[in-house]
Amino acid sequence: MSTHPFRSLLLTTLVAIAVATPLQADPQAAAAAPKPAAPAAQQVTLPQVVVLATGGTIAGAAASDVQAGYTSGQVGVDQLLAAVPQAKKLATLKGEQISNIGSQDMNDEVWLKLAKRINQLTAMPEVAGIVITHGTDTIEETAYFLNLVVKSKKPVVLTAAMRPSTALSADGPLNFYNAVAVAANKEAAGRGVLVVINDWIHGASSLTKASTTAVQTFLSPVWGLIGTVAYGECEFFRGPVGRNTANSEFSLDGVTSLPRVDIIMAYENMDGALIDAAAASGAKGIVIAGVGNGNMTAAALEALAAQAKKGIVCVRASRVATGRVGRNVEVDDDKLGLVASLGLNPQKSRVLLRLGLTKTNDVKQIQRFFDEY
Ligand code: ASP
Numbered sequence: 023m024s025t026h027p028f029r030s031l032l033l034t035t036l037v038a039i040a041v042a043t044p045l046q047a048d049p050q051a052a053a054a055a056p057k058p059a060a061p062a063a064q065q066v067t068l069p070q071v072v073v074l075a076t077g078g079t080i081a082g083a084a085a086s087d088v089q090a091g092y093t094s095g096q097v098g099v100d101q102l103l104a105a106v107p108q109a110k111k112l113a114t115l116k117g118e119q120i121s122n123i124g125s126q127d128m129n130d131e132v133w134l135k136l137a138k139r140i141n142q143l144t145a146m147p148e149v150a151g152i153v154i155t156h157g158t159d160t161i162e163e164t165a166y167f168l169n170l171v172v173k174s175k176k177p178v179v180l181t182a183a184m185r186p187s188t189a190l191s192a193d194g195p196l197n198f199y200n201a202v203a204v205a206a207n208k209e210a211a212g213r214g215v216l217v218v219i220n221d222w223i224h225g226a227s228s229l230t231k232a233s234t235t236a237v238q239t240f241l242s243p244v245w246g247l248i249g250t251v252a253y254g255e256c257e258f259f260r261g262p263v264g265r266n267t268a269n270s271e272f273s274l275d276g277v278t279s280l281p282r283v284d285i286i287m288a289y290e291n292m293d294g295a296l297i298d299a300a301a302a303s304g305a306k307g308i309v310i311a312g313v314g315n316g317n318m319t320a321a322a323l324e325a326l327a328a329q330a331k332k333g334i335v336c337v338r339a340s341r342v343a344t345g346r347v348g349r350n351v352e353v354d355d356d357k358l359g360l361v362a363s364l365g366l367n368p369q370k371s372r373v374l375l376r377l378g379l380t381k382t383n384d385v386k387q388i389q390r391f392f393d394e395y
Contacts, residue, residue, distance in 0.1 A: 069150035069206040071113040072143050075099035076132060076164075077123040078157025080194040082186030092186040094124030094157055102155060105187065106195045106202075112254060113150070113206040125157025125182075128164060130280050136164070137171045137274055144174035151177035151205030155198065158182045158239060161217060162229050166370045169215040169226035169266045170377055170395065171274050177210035178267075180217045184237045193220065193237050196253075203254035213248055214262030223249040223256070227263050227395075230367060232343070243344040244365070263365070264395045272377045281379040283307035283372045287341055288318040294325020306383070307335040307375045311368040316340050316347035327358040335379065335388050339363035339371045349389070361389045 075081060077095030081102060084092035097105075099117035109115060120139065121132045136154065143149050156164055165180050172178055181201035183194035201218040204210045215226040219240050228242035242248075249258035265271075284300040288310055300308050308329060312318050316338030318326070330336045338360055340347050349355045349362040363371040371392070378391045 068112070068114045070148050071115055071151050071153055071202055071205045072149055073099060073103060073115055073117045073153045073155065073202075074120050074136060074139060075102060075117060075155045076121045076125070076128075076136065076157075078125050078155060078161075078182050079186050080155050080157075080181065080183035080198065081122060082124075082183075083188045084186050087188055087190045092188070094126075094186075095122040097187050098122065099155075102187075102198065106198050109199050109202040112199070112202050115202065120154075123157075125160040125164070128157070128160045133164065133167055133280075134274060134277070137168055140168065140172050140178060141174070141274075144172065144176045144178070149176070151179065151207075151210070153198070153201045153205045154178070154180045156180050156182050158184060158219075158231055160369075162226075162231060163369050163373055165215050165217050165224075165226035165229065166373050167377075169262075170270050170272045170374065172215060172267050173270075173273070175212045175268045177205045177207065177213075178215045179205045179210070180215070182217075182219055184235065184239055200251040200254060204251055204256055207256050209256065209258050212261070212268075213258070214264075214266035216248060218251060221250055221252050222247050223251055223258070225260075225262050226266070227366070227370065230343070266395070270395070272380070277380060280376045281306040283309060283375050283379070285309045285311055285368045285372055287311040287368075288313045288322060292319045292322045294321055294328075297322060297325040297329060301329050301332070301334055305334060306379050307337065307372075309337045309339050309363070309368050309371045309375060311341040312338050312347070313341060315345075315351050316362060317352055323353065323358070326360065330359040330385070333383055335361060335375060335383050335385060337361040337363050337371050337375055337388075337392070339366065339368040341368070359385050361385060361392060364392050366392065 079094050081097040082092045082094045083096035099119045103117050120136050161182050179201045181197045185192045197219050204218050217224040217229050224242045225248045228245040229240050231239050232241045233239040245263050282305045284305045286296045326336050346365050347363045378388045
């Protein structure tokens with residue numbers, strides 16, 4: 023378990039005071055002797071953490087504290103920082119407003135701006151870590167996107183809230199405090215992009231939103247938690263799964279837009295109409311949220327294979343909450359030219375496929391990305 027930064031600050035100050043009080047044997051000599059200058063207490067510099075605010079319920083407001091209806095992205099970054107003064111004991115905080123939107127409206131423009139700003143900030147030696155405030159709806163996609171394009175091992179930590187800032191028992195302030203504690207903690211470095219919410223530290227590739235309304239909404243099924251954080255006290259269990267951040271081959275250098283990739287859910291009696299519509303809308307890739315192990319009806323599979331033949335990269339993921347989608351199990355991926363998502367859910371498969379398509383549309387290469395990331 024790591025030492026709480028505030029506790030180490032207190033300890034260092036007490037040690038400095040004890041060292042600064044020498045014993046004097048002769049009281050007269052003591053009166054004559056010039057008073058030794060008290061050594062300055064050892065300077066404790068807090069790590070610098072930059073807070074990038076994007077909106078979400080953590081910055082949401084309602085007319086009443088027990089009202090279900092509210093609007094995301096109402097509170098600015100300065101108000102957010104002012105609401106949690108305790109966090110200033112963990113780190114020197116600087117805030118920047120990247121956007122102020124509900125994360126259902128998250129978009130490529132904000133993603134590119136956010137990622138580029140994080141790469142600038144993490145390259146500065148004085149910056150120890152980054153906290154991003156975000157909505158919960160698409161936080162797993164943003165976290166995974168950043169996990170692939172941020173070029174730093176420094177802690178990059180997203181946080182969010184399920185209840186708006188004006189609600190009874192708002193969860194945002196403690197989530198924010200814990201996120202700052204993780205971003206300021208050297209042990210968080212090199213674990214990929216992290217998401218801190220409700221005392222849990224999730225990895226970007228593993229977390230998923232599992233409840234529409236519960237405060238305990240995020241789970242990391244199968245792979246488990248990266249760690250826990252309780253009132254700033256961190257405990258780390260594991261490293262990241264898959265290549266990420268400093269070890270990622272993806273880069274946004276020169277990238278001004280990302281290719282279109284659509285997700286289509288499979289269902290009983292499915293035909294190929296939505297698959298054909300996605301291709302007609304200009305999709306360069308299609309992710310199927312298949313039934314079971316990435317399966318779909320024969321008609322849908324036929325339509326998908328036809329698009330794959332035309333050069334649209336098609337990935338089979340699953341609408342099931344946990345488990346892998348393996349290659350060539352009930353579908354002959356080799357023969358049909360398809361990609362299996364392996365451990366990634368449909369929404370994260372879409373993120374990886376979009377970045378993969380900035381490099382190649384070769385199916386073997388894209389499958390390698392799914393093997394490695
Ligand atoms: N719709 C909100 C958002 O994602 C939900 C939340 O933040 O909890 O911005």
